[in-house]
Amino acid sequence: MRQFYRAFISTKISLFLLALLAIVMLVGTIVPQLPLGGSEEDYIASWGFGKFARLYAWGLMDIFHTPWFLFLGFVTFLQLLLCTIDGFTTLRRRAVASPDILRMGARRVLDVTDDSMQRLCDFLARRGFRTTSFSEGGSDIVVAQRGLPSRLVSILYHLALFLFVIGFVLTARYVQMGDFYLYPGERRSLPKGQFARGTAEGDSFELELKEFITEQTWFNESYFPRDWKSSLVVYEGGEEKTRETIEVNTPLRYAGITVYQYDFRQDFKLQVSVDDTMESGQGAGALQAGATPVPSVVSGSAYEKFRVPGRIEEFMVRTIYVGTLFDKGDEPEPIVPNTTLYVYKEDAPMGREKLGTLVQDEPLSALGLTFTLTEVREASGLNWRRDPGIPLLWFAFITFMLGMGVRVFLPSYKLTFLHDREAKKVYVGGKVSGLAAYLDEEIGRIAGTLS
Amino acid sequence: MSALSVVETRIFDLLLFGYGLSCLLYLIYLIVPRRLTGRAATSVLVLCLVAHTAVIVLRYAEAQRPPFQTLYESLSWFAWTSVLAYLFAEWRRKIRVTGVIVTAVATAACIYANTLPHGVKPLYPALQSVWFFWHVSVAFASYAIFVVAFAVEVSYLVAARQVRRGRGLAYGLDRDSVIVFHRMAYNLILFGFPLLTFGIFSGAAWAETAWGRYWAWDPKETWSLITWTVYAIYLHAKVTPRWSGGRASALNILGFICMIFTFVGVNWLAKLLGLQSLHLYAV
Numbered sequence: 069m070r071q072f073y074r075a076f077i078s079t080k081i082s083l084f085l086l087a088l089l090a091i092v093m094l095v096g097t098i099v100p101q102l103p104l105g106g107s108e109e110d111y112i113a114s115w116g117f118g119k120f121a122r123l124y125a126w127g128l129m130d131i132f133h134t135p136w137f138l139f140l141g142f143v144t145f146l147q148l149l150l151c152t153i154d155g156f157t158t159l160r161r162r163a164v165a166s167p168d169i170l171r172m173g174a175r176r177v178l179d180v181t182d183d184s185m186q187r188l189c190d191f192l193a194r195r196g197f198r199t200t201s202f203s204e205g206g207s208d209i210v211v212a213q214r215g216l217p218s219r220l221v222s223i224l225y226h227l228a229l230f231l232f233v234i235g236f237v238l239t240a241r242y243v244q245m246g247d248f249y250l251y252p253g254e255r256r257s258l259p260k261g262q263f264a265r266g267t268a269e270g271d272s273f274e275l276e277l278k279e280f281i282t283e284q285t286w287f288n289e290s291y292f293p294r295d296w297k298s299s300l301v302v303y304e305g306g307e308e309k310t311r312e313t314i315e316v317n318t319p320l321r322y323a324g325i326t327v328y329q330y331d332f333r334q335d336f337k338l339q340v341s342v343d344d345t346m347e348s349g350q351g352a353g354a355l356q357a358g359a360t361p362v363p364s365v366v367s368g369s370a371y372e373k374f375r376v377p378g379r380i381e382e383f384m385v386r387t388i389y390v391g392t393l394f395d396k397g398d399e400p401e402p403i404v405p406n407t408t409l410y411v412y413k414e415d416a417p418m419g420r421e422k423l424g425t426l427v428q429d430e431p432l433s434a435l436g437l438t439f440t441l442t443e444v445r446e447a448s449g450l451n452w453r454r455d456p457g458i459p460l461l462w463f464a465f466i467t468f469m470l471g472m473g474v475r476v477f478l479p480s481y482k483l484t485f486l487h488d489r490e491a492k493k494v495y496v497g498g499k500v501s502g503l504a505a506y507l508d509e510e511i512g513r514i515a516g517t518l519s
Numbered sequence: 520m521s522a523l524s525v526v527e528t529r530i531f532d533l534l535l536f537g538y539g540l541s542c543l544l545y546l547i548y549l550i551v552p553r554r555l556t557g558r559a560a561t562s563v564l565v566l567c568l569v570a571h572t573a574v575i576v577l578r579y580a581e582a583q584r585p586p587f588q589t590l591y592e593s594l595s596w597f598a599w600t601s602v603l604a605y606l607f608a609e610w611r612r613k614i615r616v617t618g619v620i621v622t623a624v625a626t627a628a629c630i631y632a633n634t635l636p637h638g639v640k641p642l643y644p645a646l647q648s649v650w651f652f653w654h655v656s657v658a659f660a661s662y663a664i665f666v667v668a669f670a671v672e673v674s675y676l677v678a679a680r681q682v683r684r685g686r687g688l689a690y691g692l693d694r695d696s697v698i699v700f701h702r703m704a705y706n707l708i709l710f711g712f713p714l715l716t717f718g719i720f721s722g723a724a725w726a727e728t729a730w731g732r733y734w735a736w737d738p739k740e741t742w743s744l745i746t747w748t749v750y751a752i753y754l755h756a757k758v759t760p761r762w763s764g765g766r767a768s769a770l771n772i773l774g775f776i777c778m779i780f781t782f783v784g785v786n787w788l789a790k791l792l793g794l795q796s797l798h799l800y801a802v
Binding site: 080086087089093094100101132239287292293294295318326455458465468472473476 | 647
């Protein structure tokens, strides 16, 4: 059992587990992962059912949530934990090799006099070393250390990795989230964070969208998205608590909940009538038999197909440009709502054909009809999240970076001096860590003092 | 095209030639190790770095944002940081024999960048964050250090082979001087690894602020973690007696390949396999 334990916490097993994780992650980037996008139907259509079924059965299409990946993660986590514990126990032991090993591993052998060891200790103290002296096998041994012990620092950042894993587990197990759309003036109730101060189970607050702001930049003779902002008001018990304007990288954090700006929806109304300027019957070819003829008002949303009463074709509008335009003139200017109108056609490239640009209150004639964009309404797409893993992950990150920073940049010395009284020699050995640690130079200085 | 863009494009074209020339001079120095050739190679590279700095400054002035949004800009930034890191290492440690590899990487990055659209784009709303600068610049700093570490490691492998065959003396190399390269590669990775860690974590923190989740196993995220894992394996291998030699060298080279794949390969992979990725801004 002990042999198995020692083997399990060996560096070789660490290497093996890390390599295995890397290989699995690699597979996860070659096989499309269903949670990232694309539907099962899409993949069956492009690959065929057989290939899809095989990949699906092995969990390769959601590899990072399969039991065997989680098991692999657990084994790595366990190994990390045991290695950290083992590191602590090693740290408690006096880690000085026997006199014979110190002799064999010496980097330098110096001839000394009787008072040399006292001079050495004084010099080491002046150089900021902490020294411990003891005798073993007829020899005096001095262990000198400067800086934080590298093993302790190593334990620190391995412990941080361990905390990372706990943070991931907390997120995976307890995260709560949801998304919704709000039109200006609408309210939505959200649960309060469980760990927020003074919060009881089932407490909630209300969120109201006051205004949704869209900004565009004029770039290469067209619109380029500049920002989307939601002006939000938080109510608790009918009382206004706070108001904030959020945007993509500035979420609202309130009572343990974070609300993000992540999407928008655009609804429109189109007035459709028969184009009087066209010759009789020109636009009537596609009329459905017995259908209600135009004029009519059609409602729809951007990027969703819609039909005009009396017509068999399907139509679609893309992004409706609204809001404020920057970088076209000297001053920002309001955008007259406009968009592009498409009709779906089997023989057209990408299955649809552009009919023209729809500008609010300006009629567009196409297919024997006149389309007029009369109204545009925008909703803000928000999502909320309560993630108890985040504080721990931040703590782990800061600990890890501090540990790595100390390990890499700050010098740490551990020098050993074996004084052979009979032979009047000192065997100097040691190890250092940190990019700014220079063992040979330090030993050189010491040799200079002793000689 | 603005006047700044025209100047920038012309300098960038000259840079291609400059980096190519420097690479050639380093190669000649490697074959015939004369001090004059080595100095000429370094001088040309320093000139290139100055010109490249001008390109970066012009780009910054034109775009009014850090110049690493598009793939063209990222490749240019990558070449610049790699050369900067190399010249610093060459100044500190006299590793001129590794110059040919770094300049070859910089030349390849610039050639690839030159095939891409040079136009300046405004920042997408998701990129308008303080993390944009820190995440990208620190990640690229780690990439630059890994490029130099890779070059030093390859030089070590080649030099060790020459020494084993008894041809090391022509280059003033013996067993002890060669092992210095191997140790230096380790120190460089030790330096780059925390930076890569910061790059990954700052990306996660940014994703948490922008999208509400810090990790989604997006191909770019996953490949950055693969790269991190390979370098973590390397660092562990270096303290394992049987792995600290040739196997560690192989891991260093593998880490470099993973890093390059994280940088540019993931974009190709996403296009080729139709993978969804939230990191396709830099195309």
